[in-house]
Amino acid sequence: MELAKETVLEMQHIMKIYSNGVVANKDVSLELKKGEIHALLGENGAGKSTLMKVLFGIEPPDQGKIILNGSETAIRSPQDAISKGIGMVHQHFMLLPSLTVAENIILGVEPRKKKFFIDMKQAVKAASEIAEKYNFDIDVTAKVEEIPVGIKQKVEILKALYRGADILILDEPTAVLTPQETEELFVQLEKLRDDGRTVIFISHKLDEIKRICDRATIMRSGKSMGTYNVDEISTNDMSKLMVGREVVLEFDKEPAKPREVLLEVRNLSAYNTQGVQKVNGLSFEVRGGEILGIAGVEGNGQSELIDAITGLSRKYTGEILLKGEDIRKESIKGIREKKLAHIPEDRMASGCASHLNIQENLFSNQYTDDAYSGKLLLRTKTIQKRSDELIKEYLVKCKSQKQEVGMLSGGNIQKVIVAREFSTGPDVIIANQPTRGIDVGATEFIRRKLLEFRDAGCAVILVSADLNEIFSLSDRLAVMYKGNFSGVFTDVAHVTEEELGQYMLGIKNDHRKAGAAK
Amino acid sequence: MAGNIFSADFVNAILRMSTPILFATLASGIASKSGITNMALEGMLLFASLFGVIFSSLTHSFLGGLLLTMLIGGLIGLALAFFILQLKTDEILAAIALNLIATGGTVLLLLAVSGDRGASTSISSVSAPIVHIPFVEKIPFLGEVLSGQNLMTWLALLAVVVVHVFLYKTPMGLKIRAVGENKNAAESVGISSKKIQYIALVLSGVLCSMGGYFLSGGYMNMFTKDMSAGKGFIALAASSMGADTPIGGFLVTMLFGIAQALGNLMQLTTIPTELIQMIPYLTTLIGLAVYSYTVMKRKSRLGVH
Ligand SMILES: Nc1ncnc2c1ncn2[C@@H]1O[C@H](COP(=O)(O)OP(=O)(O)OP(=O)(O)O)[C@@H](O)[C@H]1O
Ligand SMILES: [Mg+2]
Numbered sequence: 001m002e003l004a005k006e007t008v009l010e011m012q013h014i015m016k017i018y019s020n021g022v023v024a025n026k027d028v029s030l031e032l033k034k035g036e037i038h039a040l041l042g043e044n045g046a047g048k049s050t051l052m053k054v055l056f057g058i059e060p061p062d063q064g065k066i067i068l069n070g071s072e073t074a075i076r077s078p079q080d081a082i083s084k085g086i087g088m089v090h091q092h093f094m095l096l097p098s099l100t101v102a103e104n105i106i107l108g109v110e111p112r113k114k115k116f117f118i119d120m121k122q123a124v125k126a127a128s129e130i131a132e133k134y135n136f137d138i139d140v141t142a143k144v145e146e147i148p149v150g151i152k153q154k155v156e157i158l159k160a161l162y163r164g165a166d167i168l169i170l171d172e173p174t175a176v177l178t179p180q181e182t183e184e185l186f187v188q189l190e191k192l193r194d195d196g197r198t199v200i201f202i203s204h205k206l207d208e209i210k211r212i213c214d215r216a217t218i219m220r221s222g223k224s225m226g227t228y229n230v231d232e233i234s235t236n237d238m239s240k241l242m243v244g245r246e247v248v249l250e251f252d253k254e255p256a257k258p259r260e261v262l263l264e265v266r267n268l269s270a271y272n273t274q275g276v277q278k279v280n281g282l283s284f285e286v287r288g289g290e291i292l293g294i295a296g297v298e299g300n301g302q303s304e305l306i307d308a309i310t311g312l313s314r315k316y317t318g319e320i321l322l323k324g325e326d327i328r329k330e331s332i333k334g335i336r337e338k339k340l341a342h343i344p345e346d347r348m349a350s351g352c353a354s355h356l357n358i359q360e361n362l363f364s365n366q367y368t369d370d371a372y373s374g375k376l377l378l379r380t381k382t383i384q385k386r387s388d389e390l391i392k393e394y395l396v397k398c399k400s401q402k403q404e405v406g407m408l409s410g411g412n413i414q415k416v417i418v419a420r421e422f423s424t425g426p427d428v429i430i431a432n433q434p435t436r437g438i439d440v441g442a443t444e445f446i447r448r449k450l451l452e453f454r455d456a457g458c459a460v461i462l463v464s465a466d467l468n469e470i471f472s473l474s475d476r477l478a479v480m481y482k483g484n485f486s487g488v489f490t491d492v493a494h495v496t497e498e499e500l501g502q503y504m505l506g507i508k509n510d511h512r513k514a515g516a517a518k
Numbered sequence: 519m520a521g522n523i524f525s526a527d528f529v530n531a532i533l534r535m536s537t538p539i540l541f542a543t544l545a546s547g548i549a550s551k552s553g554i555t556n557m558a559l560e561g562m563l564l565f566a567s568l569f570g571v572i573f574s575s576l577t578h579s580f581l582g583g584l585l586l587t588m589l590i591g592g593l594i595g596l597a598l599a600f601f602i603l604q605l606k607t608d609e610i611l612a613a614i615a616l617n618l619i620a621t622g623g624t625v626l627l628l629l630a631v632s633g634d635r636g637a638s639t640s641i642s643s644v645s646a647p648i649v650h651i652p653f654v655e656k657i658p659f660l661g662e663v664l665s666g667q668n669l670m671t672w673l674a675l676l677a678v679v680v681v682h683v684f685l686y687k688t689p690m691g692l693k694i695r696a697v698g699e700n701k702n703a704a705e706s707v708g709i710s711s712k713k714i715q716y717i718a719l720v721l722s723g724v725l726c727s728m729g730g731y732f733l734s735g736g737y738m739n740m741f742t743k744d745m746s747a748g749k750g751f752i753a754l755a756a757s758s759m760g761a762d763t764p765i766g767g768f769l770v771t772m773l774f775g776i777a778q779a780l781g782n783l784m785q786l787t788t789i790p791t792e793l794i795q796m797i798p799y800l801t802t803l804i805g806l807a808v809y810s811y812t813v814m815k816r817k818s819r820l821g822v823h
Contacts, residue, residue: 058705058706077705077708077710078705078706078708079709083708090706094702095700095703096695096699096700096703098695099692099695099696099699107692107693107696107704108704108707108708109707116688117687118687118692159707163708
């Protein structure tokens, strides 16, 4: 029999208006219990991150109060929040790339020796202990700039746990994790819950909410739509509350009609920035009119493959032919002029210029185009008109096209990037985690777009950690493992998730077998 | 001339000329690591060289003069920080203002305090002592270099080590680097970036004032108008070429010192002095070019073909 759990924290009638006039939270109330995992749900721009920033002392609320353990408190800074036992993992990384994992974890709460010095030995020890405790396999002496995104996310979580949070805010922690990693994280979250801690979990993936959360508060356009027991509400009802309409994520797609080869990779070996070989003699081709899905555990060479194809890195041997032409000597601009579009995986690092406005970001890949630029000056009118169209078409939630991209919600930043890439009418699309952090409605939209492009004869490479996405979109499906394809499936409908998992972990590996037979 | 280059005198000249720049380079490094470009080094040097003369004469002691000058340096750093962090003045504009104030202000202040115009001829200041090391000074060459240096030169070398340890081994140093690299990230773990930047700028001011003190109490024995003569800017360049690390900054400063000492030697030849005076600045330019070239090389080293 379960006792009614006690309330640890209440946010009452929170109102937050940003300085540019955006009302991000309107009269939102949230009640958290001890020992629960509480989901916060809502479309992109609904105000989830804002509410959490208020709770963590980053953004002062314009109205409303916070009641912690029965007494009203003001949380004035992150420092204040941390000292009150609140920890937060932000939607976008808050790590220092030039420091090691251990340094990042202990930053601000450094163990000392002889009073004045950092006890680095102790720091490394403490960091590895906490990593071990939560079953995260991380080399704590590695520099953060050298580790893959999935590990970075784990470091963020450890950072919060190391500070001993009783209330842990996780803003879309699973967006960058693979299903296996997500499952591992969930085991840890359950442990925390059983410890009597409270976890606030933000995610756009409703099955995750179902799987792990006790209660869910749903937000729409800055307002709360109520709190529900997760057992008692269907995912359909959840998305209806979020979006205000039914969302269909499954669609019947026509079988692919592959045409000529648009992209060919021949015997590619690619290296990461440290010079470690990550892609091993990989060869494949993608035809117009098909989507090649690439699944795999992060760090198996996907990033290096994509960087090579898009011209971001020249650290490779072998050949990459775009419409039959070798692109090694091409500039990135040259490659893009051959009608290749790229949605990068890390939207803040390489997807956008966060201090520029939406319009400038939308045109950063085509401002030299004659349609948008005269001999000397940009054709501002045309650009403005086109920006408005794109913002409307791609459902970017913003005040105006002059708003700084960095001030948009995470999902809306992603939409700006997708709009930019799709608006050039590409022939080849490299989509790396295209719907990461995007709400259900917009996810549906982007997936449909990808299919539209395919049907129009575009060659698409889709790299995604979201197996649903991979299964529902791919015409061919490849699994990347240790720098090569451990399996390639043409009959995607008949691949099971278990089978795929075995290929992802290298338990099954057609490539190795084929290699051995040679 | 070759004989001159390998003499102890030459090495001494390098060290002597590098001392003020080295302090300022370290000062620049700390500020930059915290995310602020301290372009006010020039003015800070100038103020400190005047106050050094005044304070050492008031206290009749080198140490008293130095400590009070360091205090003033810290206050100037604090003022700069106040404008940049509190009043949100642009850091470059604030620095330019400070440099301009220093140019006129020091002359005015000198006139008010002593009645001297342009040089502190009537102030009897105390210079930093020369350190003679018994026995060692008898060793040829080595003894001549190790012994007979100004105490401030030793302090500058010591400061390289201290600042290095401070930045890389202490919690405060880690916080300074964190704030400089990504303010938001640092704040998200509860570090107050404002406080850290205040501290960094105050320390920067203190270090820089030691360089200024040496200018008028070691390098020369009085204050003269505009005596910093661009050393603050050279230090800024040296620090950034040394990736704003104390060790890197030290190496580059030494390189500049060598260039300048060479230049001084060349003044004995028939080469026009104007050309020779360009040497420190020219080395800065060449150094920067070499630096960016090696960075580029390193980046593309892994690129195949
Ligand atoms: N710093 C800021 N300045 C101005 N407006 C902002 C700022 N941050 C967010 N906003 C706006 O506030 C609204 C809510 O944003 P918020 O980041 O809270 O959304 P979210 O629910 O977290 O969305 P997502 O799922 O996309 O992360 C958005 O319209 C956004 O444009
Ligand atoms: Mg968000």
